[in-house]
Every structure is written in C-alpha cells, then in structure tokens.
C-alpha cells in the first residue's frame with residue numbers, strides 16, 4: 213500500500229477551511245500554517261499539525277512555509293491568499309512542488325508590474341502611469357480623464373478611486389500626494405467580469421466566467437457575482453484569446469487563476485490577475501454552478517493525484533449576493549427567515565448584527581454579509597436575487 217499524500221496549506225482563516233475539509237474527504241493528510249491573528253480560531257481537528265505565523269507580511273509567511281517544508285516535504289503546497297502566494301511559490305520552486313510558478317506569483321502581486329509586462333506583450337489593458345507620488349501624475353490625469361487611481365498591491369477595492377473631473381483630480385492630488393507610489397489608469401467602460409480557471413502545467417482544465425454587479429463609481433464595490441456567464445461566440449473567442457495571452461505572459465504553471473476584466477466596445481480589457489483562490493465565496497458558487505468541488509480538484513492537482521473529468525458546462529446557476537446598508541448603527545435586520553426559506557437560497561450569512569456600525573461602502577470589507585443563491589436557470593436566479601434584495605433589509609439609524 214502506498215502512503216497517503218500530504219498537503220501543506222499556507223493560510224487558512226475561514227475561507228481556506230474548505231481545502232482542509234476537501235483533503236480529509238480525499239484521504240489526503242494535511243498540515244497548515246495559520247497567522248497569529250486567527251490562531252485561536254484555527255480548525256485544529258482539520259490538520260495534523262498547525263504552524264503559527266507571527267506576522268502577516270509575505271516575509272513572515274515565507275520563513276514559516278520554508279520551515280514547515282524543511283521539516284517534511286509535502287506532496288502539495290497551496291498558498292491560500294495574497295499574502296501567501298509568493299511565500300508558497302518560493303518554496304514550490306525550491307523544493308520542486310507544483311504551483312503557479314515564481315514568475316506568475318511575483319507578477320500577480322504587483323499591479324504596476326502586471327501593467328509593465330502585459331503591456332510589453334500587447335495584452336489589452338488600460339493606458340497607465342506609475343508614479344512615485346500622485347502629484348507627478350497631475351498633467352497625465354488631466355489629459356486622460358476619467359482615470360482610476362489605485363495602490364500597487366492592495367485588494368478589496370481599497371484605495372481604488374475614479375476621478376472624473378479636473379476638480380476631482382486636484383482634490384485627489386491634495387489628499388493622496390503623500391501616499392507614495394500609485395498607479396493611475398484610463399477608466400475603461402463596460403460591464404465587469406471575472407474568469408476563474410484551474411490550470412495544470414499551463415493548460416486550462418476548468419474555466420468559468422462570473423458577471424459582476426458593483427456599486428456605481430467612484431468605488432466599484434462588488435455586490436452580486438453571477439457564475440456560469442455565457443458570452444456570444446465572438447466575445448467568447450476574444451475572451452479566450454485574452455485569457456490565454458495572460459497565462460502565457462504570466463508563465464502560469466499549476467493552480468487557480470482569478471482574472472478580472474471589463475468588456476469594452478473594443479473587446480475585453482484586463483483589470484488584474486491573481487494566482488490564488490478567488491474570494492467572495494466564488495468557489496462555492498462555482499461548485500454549485502458546475503456540480504463539482506473546486507477545492508477537491510485543487511487539492512488533487514496540488515498533491516499530484518489524478519483529476520476526474522472536470523465539467524465544461526453549468527448544470528445550475530449560482531450567485532453570491534452581498535448585504536449592504538446606509539452608514540449608521542444597525543437597529544434591526546428583517547426578513548432573514550423568509551430569505552432562508554426561499555427554495556433557491558443556500559445560505560444566509562450576515563457578518564454584522566444589531567448595534568454594529570455600518571461604514572460608508574468604499575471597499576468590500578465593509579459589506580455586511582452575503583447570501584448564496586442557486587437556481588435552475590438564469591431567470592429563476594434573477595427572481596431569487598430580487599427576492600433577497602427586497603426581503604432582507606438592514607435598518608440603521610444614522
């Protein structure tokens with residue numbers, strides 16, 4: 213009998229737990245690294261050993277991952293979120309483990325580096341200027357309005373801002389000139405999508421398109437994700453051309469890819485790409501949409517076990533719907549039971565309750581929770597999304 217395979221998971225928190233649960237179902241042994249911040253909540257029963265990572269910066273993760281791999285080389289290593297991607301890629305390269313490639317990991321972590329390399333290869337993307345301080349971009353901004361200002365390596369739309377007028381540009385320069393390096397981009401118009409793919413040895417093994425609904429400008433906070441989106445054949449071909457160019461320029465080897473783009477009048481335009489598990493519970497919505505477990509597939513791929521045939525077409529239509537409210541203090545949450553009882557609602561998960569503060573919705577961390585919906589058809593899904601929005605109401609006093 214051969215020994216069971218072993219997975220090392222770097223970063224668990226809440227959203228990484230399904231990897232450990234998938235490993236348990238598959239009979240794959242698991243060790244995991246957890247940050248000090250979430251150490252007390254680690255799911256101790258889901259891994260044979262947990263390693264405590266003292267800080268949340270990439271260097272801290274890199275040291276801890278290297279130590280865990282040196283203790284015993286696992287068959288697979290998964291870096292869960294942004295702060296673990298490079299740490300995992302360093303160890304993957306050094307110890308010959310499967311992963312996105314160190315090149316893909318490093319490029320994915322820096323939006324200015326993405327623009328520079330994708331620009332060199334002609335991937336469709338916004339015009340951009342990378343500056344040491346926003347004041348240096350003043351003239352460029354005035355010539356290219358509307359523009360988007362963004363930090364190089366934050367997520368959740370933090371610090372991402374649309375600037376429409378010369379006055380807004382002056383105000384942004386005054387407010388953000390001390391922030392250091394920033395990226396300024398031409399604002400691309402068109403609906404937004406993401407593309408999630410499982411890639412093995414550079415080949416796309418599974419792919420999904422998610423249509424996004426966001427708050428209006430200037431902040432673009434994501435409100436609804438609808439998985440299993442179908443483009444018309446022409447657009448579909450253009451999206452495929454862009455995604456395969458992005459994988460090639462990244463030097464993507466093995467793992468999950470989460471790519472964001474807008475569909476402009478001239479075709480798809482890249483927003484950014486990440487080589488990690490997509491956030492916002494997308495793996496759950498993708499799993500329901502295609503009738504398989506994305507976490508299990510990723511674990512099998514990582515530890516080098518054979519994958520089953522992966523689905524190509526949706527068998528259902530899932531969506532995640534995020535809860536929001538005006539700023540203030542929550543006084544009541546109504547309709548949760550009715551929403552839970554709806555046949556298309558899979559779960560209702562508020563993150564805030566009565567007495568909690570609601571802050572202005574400028575980044576996704578400020579949303580109040582989510583509802584996962586799964587319906588037989590796009591029409592039924594729309595009915596369910598509408599029902600959730602009308603029924604689940606968060607009342608606040610300003």
Ligand SMILES: Nc1ncnc2c1ncn2[C@@H]1O[C@H](COP(=O)(O)OP(=O)(O)OP(=O)(O)O)[C@@H](O)[C@H]1O
Pocket residue numbers: 338360362366367368369370372397398399400401404426431432434472474483484576
């Ligand atoms: N050049 C652009 N043109 C139009 N919209 C843009 C542009 N850049 C960013 N946006 C909008 O702002 C959103 C957030 O930008 P971006 O993805 O770069 O930031 P982020 O912090 O990584 O956000 P997230 O983690 O939510 O993906 C995008 O999803 C998009 O809707």
Ligand SMILES: [Mg+2]
Pocket residue numbers: 472483484
């Ligand atoms: Mg993004």
